[in-house]
Amino acid sequence: MAKKTDYSKKSFLVIGTHGDEELEKATMTFACAGASTALGIRTKVFLTMNGVKLAQKGYAEKLKPVEGMAPVKQMMDAFLQSGGKIQVCIPCLESRGIDKNQFIDGVEFVNLMDFAAEAVDVDRVFTC
Numbered sequence: 001m002a003k004k005t006d007y008s009k010k011s012f013l014v015i016g017t018h019g020d021e022e023l024e025k026a027t028m029t030f031a032c033a034g035a036s037t038a039l040g041i042r043t044k045v046f047l048t049m050n051g052v053k054l055a056q057k058g059y060a061e062k063l064k065p066v067e068g069m070a071p072v073k074q075m076m077d078a079f080l081q082s083g084g085k086i087q088v089c090i091p092c093l094e095s096r097g098i099d100k101n102q103f104i105d106g107v108e109f110v111n112l113m114d115f116a117a118e119a120v121d122v123d124r125v126f127t128c
Helices: 020-038 050-054 070-083 091-096 114-119
Strands: 011-015 043-046 085-089 107-108 124-127
Touching: 011 020, 011 050, 020 043, 020 050, 020 070, 043 050, 043 114, 050 070, 050 085, 050 091, 070 085, 085 091, 085 114, 091 107, 107 114
Parallel strands: 011 043, 011 124, 043 085, 085 107
Antiparallel strands: none
16 A cells, blocks of 8 residues: 655645736636645645736636646635635735725735745745
């Protein structure tokens, strides 16, 4: 019988930089994050640039699924339900004129200094 690896002490940060303009990259943000949480890895998604739109209320529901993959909204919901955390870049939402009240419940708004401090603390960082 294969030995099961314990990943519970590991941490992973997925940086999502795209919305509907690069649907496959937007989808991969939450596909990778979901796979990580399924392994028991403490995972956060940091949404920056156009990626911040993914956490806006109603936005993910409008995205067409990438062939062979679950819809982004479904993956986001599963990620959050499994204990994953979503962070949104404050300068990026402000530069796009998006109000904090337009985001789904549970997102954390972070500045770039907090992001940098956290990024150097995790075991791995991946960008989509």
